[in-house]
Amino acid sequence: MNWSNLWTATYETLLMTIISSLLAYVIGIPLGVLLFMTSKNGPKPNKWVNIIVGGIVNILRSVPCMLLIIILLPLTRSLLGRGTGAWYTMLIPLFFASFPFVSRMVEQSLSEVKKDEIEALESMGASNLELVKKVLVPESKPSLISGFSVSTISILAYTSFAYDFGAGGLISRAYSFYSAHSGNYLSFPNVWIIILIVLIIVQLIQELGLYIAHKVDKRKVN
Amino acid sequence: MGYLELKNISKRFGDQIVLDEVSLSVEKGDIYGVIGLSGAGKSTLVRIINGLETPTEGEIFLNNEKIVSPKMKPPRRIREKIAMIFQGFGLLEQRNALENVHLAFEITGEDDKDQAKSKALLKKVTLADKEKNYPSELSGGEKQRVAIARALALRPEILLSDEATSALDRKTSDEIISLLESLNKEIGLTIILISHQIEVVEKACNKVAILDKAKIVENGPISDIFLSPKSEIGKSLIYAGDLKTPLSDKHLIRLLFDGDADSPLVSNIVTKCGILVSIVYANTHTLQGKVYGQLILKLPSYDKDIQKLEKYLSIEHIRYEEVSSNELE
Amino acid sequence: MNKRIAVASISLLLGGLLGCSKNSEKTITVAVSELPHAKILNECIKPILEEDGYSLSVTVLDWTIQNDAVANNEYYANYFEHVPYLKTYEGTTKLYAACKCHYEKLCVYASDVNKKTIENGSRIEIVDDNSNIERALKLLEANSILTIKDTAYDAEGSFTNFEAASPNDYVTFSASYSGCRLTCLKESQLCQSLADYDFGIIPGNTALTGLGDSFSSRIVLSEEATEATMSEKANIITVKEDNKGSAKTKELVKAFADSRVGSYISSTFGDSVIYHYENGLETNWLEN
Numbered sequence: 001m002n003w004s005n006l007w008t009a010t011y012e013t014l015l016m017t018i019i020s021s022l023l024a025y026v027i028g029i030p031l032g033v034l035l036f037m038t039s040k041n042g043p044k045p046n047k048w049v050n051i052i053v054g055g056i057v058n059i060l061r062s063v064p065c066m067l068l069i070i071i072l073l074p075l076t077r078s079l080l081g082r083g084t085g086a087w088y089t090m091l092i093p094l095f096f097a098s099f100p101f102v103s104r105m106v107e108q109s110l111s112e113v114k115k116d117e118i119e120a121l122e123s124m125g126a127s128n129l130e131l132v133k134k135v136l137v138p139e140s141k142p143s144l145i146s147g148f149s150v151s152t153i154s155i156l157a158y159t160s161f162a163y164d165f166g167a168g169g170l171i172s173r174a175y176s177f178y179s180a181h182s183g184n185y186l187s188f189p190n191v192w193i194i195i196l197i198v199l200i201i202v203q204l205i206q207e208l209g210l211y212i213a214h215k216v217d218k219r220k221v222n
Numbered sequence: 223m224g225y226l227e228l229k230n231i232s233k234r235f236g237d238q239i240v241l242d243e244v245s246l247s248v249e250k251g252d253i254y255g256v257i258g259l260s261g262a263g264k265s266t267l268v269r270i271i272n273g274l275e276t277p278t279e280g281e282i283f284l285n286n287e288k289i290v291s292p293k294m295k296p297p298r299r300i301r302e303k304i305a306m307i308f309q310g311f312g313l314l315e316q317r318n319a320l321e322n323v324h325l326a327f328e329i330t331g332e333d334d335k336d337q338a339k340s341k342a343l344l345k346k347v348t349l350a351d352k353e354k355n356y357p358s359e360l361s362g363g364e365k366q367r368v369a370i371a372r373a374l375a376l377r378p379e380i381l382l383s384d385e386a387t388s389a390l391d392r393k394t395s396d397e398i399i400s401l402l403e404s405l406n407k408e409i410g411l412t413i414i415l416i417s418h419q420i421e422v423v424e425k426a427c428n429k430v431a432i433l434d435k436a437k438i439v440e441n442g443p444i445s446d447i448f449l450s451p452k453s454e455i456g457k458s459l460i461y462a463g464d465l466k467t468p469l470s471d472k473h474l475i476r477l478l479f480d481g482d483a484d485s486p487l488v489s490n491i492v493t494k495c496g497i498l499v500s501i502v503y504a505n506t507h508t509l510q511g512k513v514y515g516q517l518i519l520k521l522p523s524y525d526k527d528i529q530k531l532e533k534y535l536s537i538e539h540i541r542y543e544e545v546s547s548n549e550l551e
Numbered sequence: 552m553n554k555r556i557a558v559a560s561i562s563l564l565l566g567g568l569l570g571c572s573k574n575s576e577k578t579i580t581v582a583v584s585e586l587p588h589a590k591i592l593n594e595c596i597k598p599i600l601e602e603d604g605y606s607l608s609v610t611v612l613d614w615t616i617q618n619d620a621v622a623n624n625e626y627y628a629n630y631f632e633h634v635p636y637l638k639t640y641e642g643t644t645k646l647y648a649a650c651k652c653h654y655e656k657l658c659v660y661a662s663d664v665n666k667k668t669i670e671n672g673s674r675i676e677i678v679d680d681n682s683n684i685e686r687a688l689k690l691l692e693a694n695s696i697l698t699i700k701d702t703a704y705d706a707e708g709s710f711t712n713f714e715a716a717s718p719n720d721y722v723t724f725s726a727s728y729s730g731c732r733l734t735c736l737k738e739s740q741l742c743q744s745l746a747d748y749d750f751g752i753i754p755g756n757t758a759l760t761g762l763g764d765s766f767s768s769r770i771v772l773s774e775e776a777t778e779a780t781m782s783e784k785a786n787i788i789t790v791k792e793d794n795k796g797s798a799k800t801k802e803l804v805k806a807f808a809d810s811r812v813g814s815y816i817s818s819t820f821g822d823s824v825i826y827h828y829e830n831g832l833e834t835n836w837l838e839n
Contacts (some may be wrong), residue, residue, distance in 0.1 A: 070616065082625045085580070085610045120312030120369070123272050124329045124376060125301035134325065138316050166582065166610035176611060179585040179739050183763035218356040219315045 001190055006173070010197055012087040013169040016159050020094035021152040024102040029144075031057070031099070032106025033132055039107070043118055043131060057100040065161055069093040085166040090159065098155050105151060109143035110136050142217035149209025153202055170194050223286055225250040225412065226271075226380060231280035233266055240266050242436040243280070248429075250379075253406055253413045255423035255444070257459060258433035264416045267433070268382045271414070272296065272304045302330055305373035309385035311365040313357045319344060319368045320353040326375035343371040347401065363394035370401065380412045381405075387422055395419070399426045420459055424448060424507050432456050448507055449478060449514055450541075460507075474502060475531065477517045478541040487540070488517070495534050497527040518545060577605050579799050581788075582612040582620050584631040585739070587756040587816075587824050588786065591653070592630065595815040599806040605799070614680055618646060621791060627799055628790045634836045636682040637789060639709045645792035648836050650804045651785035651829040653816060656755035657686050659772040660762065662745050667771045669696060672730035673749040677718070679735040685710040686784060687752040688722060690774050696731070697722045755823030766823070776825065785827045795832060804830055 034053055038046035063071070069090075073083040076092045083089055113136055121135050137144070163172040174194045178185045185191055214220065224247035233241040241263045248254050256264050269275040271282060273295035282290035284303075289296040296304070313322050323343050327334040334340055344350050347367040357365055366386060373381060383402065387395035403426050405411045417423055423430055424444065431441040434455040440447055451457045477487070491497055503518035521527045535542050579600065583589045589609055597607040612620060617629040618637070622644035634648055659675075661667045669675075677687040691697050703713040703721040713721050715735035724731050736744055738754060742761025745751045750771065759766050774780065788807065790800050806812070813826040 073616070073619070077623055077625075083623070084612055084616065084620055085582070085625055114310060114312070116308045116310035116312035117314055119269075119274055120306065120308060120372075121325070121329065122274055123301065123304070123306040123382075124326060125298040126329050130329060134328065135314060139314055141316060163611070164613035165616075166612045172611075175739075176585065176589075180590060180760065182739065182742055182757070182761040217316075218318075219358045 001193065006193070006197075009168060009170045009173045009194075012162075012167075013156065013159055013171070013198075014201070016087050016090045016094060016162065016167070016169055017152060017156045020091055020098060021102075021148070021155050023091065023095045024099040024151065024155070025106075025148065027095075027099045028102030028106050029137075031103035032110060033136065035103060035107040036110040036136070037128065037132070039111075042111075043122065044128060057103055060096060060100040061104075065093070065097050065158055066164070068097055069161055069165060072096060083165075087162070087168050089165065090162050090167045090169075093161075094155055094158055097158055098151065101154070102147075102151050105147040106144065109140040109147055112143055113139045142213040142219075145213040145216065146209050149205050149213075152205050152209075156198070156202065156205075170198055223283060224248055225252075225285065227283040228267075228271070229281050229283070231267065231270060231277045231282070233263070233270065233275065234278045239436050241270075241277070244433070244436075244438050246431055246438070246441070248412060248414065250412055251406065251410050252429055253403070253415060253427045255415045255417065255427035255430035256433060257417060257420065257423055257430060258455065259459075260418060263433055263436050264418075265384055268306070268384055268414060268416055271380075272306055272382060273301055302376050303378050304380045304382065305376045305378035306382040306384065307366065307369045307373055307386045309388045311357070311362075311369050311389075313365055313368055313372075315357050318354050318356050319349060319360065319364075322357075322368055323372045323375055326372045330376060332375075339375070340371075343374050344368070346374070347371045361394070362390045363397055366390065366398050367401065370398075370405075374405075378411065380414065383413060383415045383417075385416055385418070388417065388419060392421070395422060396425070402426060432459070445514070474545045475519050475521065475528070476543050476545045477519065477535065478515075478543070488519075490538075491519075491531065491534065495527070495530050497521060497531055578608055579605055579628065579803060580608045580610065580626045581803075582610050582617045582626040582629040582631075584614055584617075585611050586760060587653070587655070587820060588630045590819070591812075591816065594819075595812055596803075596806050599809055599811065600802060603802060603805075605802055614682070618642065618789065621646065621789060624791075627794070628788050628803060630786065630788050632682055632789065633784050633786055635685075635710075635783065637787065638837055639681070639711055646789050646837075647792040647795045648787045648831045649790050649795065649800050650788050650807050650831045651782065651827055652788060652807050652812075654776065654781040654785045654825045654827045656776065656823050656825065657683065657690060657752065657774040658755070658758065658770045659690065660745065660751050660753055660758055660766075660769040661771050662747075662749050662751065664765060664768055666749070667769075669694075669728070669731070669750060669771065671728050673728075674732050674734065674747075676734050676736050676741060676744060676748045676751045678738045678741065678752070678754065679715040680738065681710060681713065681715075683738075683754055684713060684715065684718075684735065686774060690752065690772060693775070694772055695725055696728050697724045756820055759820060759823040781825060781827045782829065785829070787831070800832070804832060 031053065035050065035057070036042050037044045038050040038053070072093050076083040076089055079092065080089060117135055117139060118131060121131055126134070159169045160171040160175070162169045163175040174191050177188070177190050181188065226248040228244060228246040231241055231244045232239070244267060246254070256267065258264050266275055270277050270290060273290065276295060277290065277292055279292060281288055284300065288294070289300050314325065317325065320337055320340050323340040324334055324337050327339065341350070341353065344353060347370055349364060349367050349371070352360060352364060357368075360368065381402070387398050390398065399422055402413055406413055415423060415427055427444050429442065430444050430447050432439050432447070432451075432453060432455060434453065439453040440451060440456050447456065448460055451460045488499065488501065491499055499519045499521055501517060502520045505516055507514050521531065532542065581592060583592060589611055592607060592609050600607050610626065614631050617631055618640045619642060620626050621629050622642045628649070630652070637646060637648055640646055659669070678684060688697070688699050692699060700721050700723060703710060705711050718733040718735050722733065734748065738757055741751050741753045741757060745762075753761075762769060788803055794800055807828055808830065812828070816824055816826040
């Protein structure tokens with residue numbers, strides 16, 4: 001068990017996961033806001049915008065992740081200089097794979113804000129921007145935060161594709177070890193140690209997300 | 223034209239007609255009730271007044287200025303004069319009471335340094351000690367009062383109340399209605415009160431319109447409507463209550479009276495006319511300080527006694543009418 | 552709190568990025584398949600190169616993109632294919648086979664050690680990469696179990712029309728084997744899935760690693776390992792044609808010529824992988 005390689009794999013996984021997740025939310029929140037605002041039961045229904053944006057989101061969600069990575073190789077190469085062989089080359093495909101479902105999760109969180117609250121501000125004459133800034137996003141903050149931890153854990157699962165693209169990370173190491181010892185990989189500690197580390201990461205993200213969401217939520221004061 | 227004039231407002235959602243040529247004339251200082259069964263179109267109507275919805279046909283005028291038409295929503299300066307409170311209160315749960323009131327100033331752009339004005343408004347609705355509390359810590363009545371304070375921040379001329387007390391218990395509901403009444407007297411706030419609860423409307427309103435299946439079926443001063451509703455729906459709303467005995471007979475008589483509840487009306491009927499009666503239904507309303515009431519009596523020997531009773535009632539100046547049991551069912 | 556998070560993230564990021572810059576003048580980057588290629592390079596070739604002052608960086612990559620990756624300068628070389636497969640590469644950048652390195656035995660393995668005869672109705676699993684599918688089918692063809700249809704080949708005779716999703720459409724089973732069925736699977740899953748099939752045609756080293764001790768006792772049929780076959784099917788080091796004369800290519804070829812490679816391979820892989828070295832720098836095997 002090479003401990004320094006293990007440490008490298010750990011922070012590769014963390015960087016791939018967290019940075020992609022943050023990037024996904026940078027685009028996902030505005031898109032989610034747009035999807036919610038223009039939806040049929042939303043504040044400003046707009047059938048065509050909703051269909052077009054929703055369509056793009058749905059198409060991206062339908063493309064299998066493996067194919068998506070390969071299709072994006074030219075883009076990744078032109079933006080980052082290389083398309084495989086380093087952890088940061090996964091950022092671009094992970095971003096494209098995840099911002100669509102993040103935007104749907106944001107849309108879902110926003111739709112849970114009570115209609116009364118939106119109408120109250122609309123009746124005061126609030127603009128769309130004020131609705132988003134003062135009601136929709138602040139009121140759905142707890143839901144957005146717990147959604148962030150759910151999304152991040154999903155993205156961590158996606159990093160398994162890094163194996164086929166030489167991009168490192170913990171899951172790649174597990175696959176690599178398995179391939180080289182496919183007859184008896186479970187009798188070595190290596191795979192178990194990797195699973196344990198991934199488990200700790202997942203637990204941390206999950207629990208931290210729930211904890212922060214709870215702390216921030218004024219509906220549960222005390 | 224009235225202060226707020228609704229002319230032939232119609233609203234269609236696809237094939238469904240939600241409002242059908244609704245016209246109302248509201249005077250300044252009115253507390254105008256709009257009642258009807260759930261789904262009758264009441265909520266849509268108020269939402270058309272303040273622009274949350276647009277009418278398919280019809281227009282609304284405020285002070286002779288057109289503010290709503292199928293192509294036009296009220297401009298922002300008009301919207302700021304029309305405030306609204308809701309059944310669900312509509313408070314932001316992630317803000318405390320003071321911040322919720324302050325939100326109105328953030329929208330209108332009015333300066334509220336140190337939130338002094340917001341504090342004053344909370345004081346006005348007697349919630350000064352709950353400034354820092356979040357909606358999850360407030361009772362229903364307290365939340366509605368915060369909502370009212372927030373509405374007042376707009377310095378509105380008109381307040382729309384959409385089932386604002388429907389989620390509250392009777393006592394709290396009365397408190398809120400009293401608050402609205404005092405605001406009406408103090409600052410001349412015109413109020414349009416939507417409710418499906420009759421007790422609420424009868425307590426505060428001076429005028430009422432009844433909506434049934436998208437149309438206005440009755441409209442006028444409250445004493446008229448409540449004393450003798452003409453429409454089927456009006457009767458079923460106003461006369462609603464528990465029936466004392468199940469109705470099986472066809473011949474019943476309804477007595478309508480205003481005056482002292484002290485007069486032993488029923489015992490007089492029994493002793494002076496010698497008619498044995500059973501009270502099938504009794505209900506009184508206190509409207510604007512006066513007691514109005516109705517009794518529904520069953521006469522076991524209807525044919526024999528009805529003429530005698532009618533004569534007695536005419537002498538005593540008590541209005542009456544025949545009623546059939548299926549009216550009340 | 553926010554400031555501390557910012558500092559922590561930036562240092563984490565820098566740490567990650569800095570880990571990427573290495574001295575590239577004397578580093579040879581190679582894209583490989585996991586077995587046996589990565590193992591051979593890491594355990595045997597790497598120390599040999601280090602004797603000459605070169606360092607080796609090995610990256611496992613999906614076989615479908617390795618040629619493109621070399622063409623795009625992401626790696627100096629790749630090591631996963633044989634010459635017939637390299638001939639099917641259609642990119643604009645020209646690639647070159649620098650040397651032949653090893654031959655992987657291809658055998659049919661039985662799922663049940665006690666039932667080692669292929670019968671009518673047998674289900675057979677094979678790899679899903681075109682490099683080795685044709686070999687597997689030819690093995691069955693040589694034993695009169697099936698014939699490969701012409702539709703599997705394109706106009707130039709390359710085995711590229713074959714669809715791994717529906718392998719049975721591209722073969723005709725002979726009369727006594729008409730009920731047999733083929734299924735294509737990822738090479739890494741073949742050993743694990745063998746229990747679901749009657750037979751598996753598995754590249755040598757994967758079989759050795761996955762089947763362990765029972766590896767040789769399961770062999771039913773083997774590809775005949777003549778010199779000609781081994782030369783044709785040997786796995787090669789591929790580089791860009793532009794780089795064929797450069798120092799790094801020469802170093803790699805020289806390393807593979809070393810006799811230590813032969814002994815390493817036979818002691819590590821037994822007879823599932825056979826060392827077969829040929830220098831390709833003088834003749835372009837792609838032009839035959």
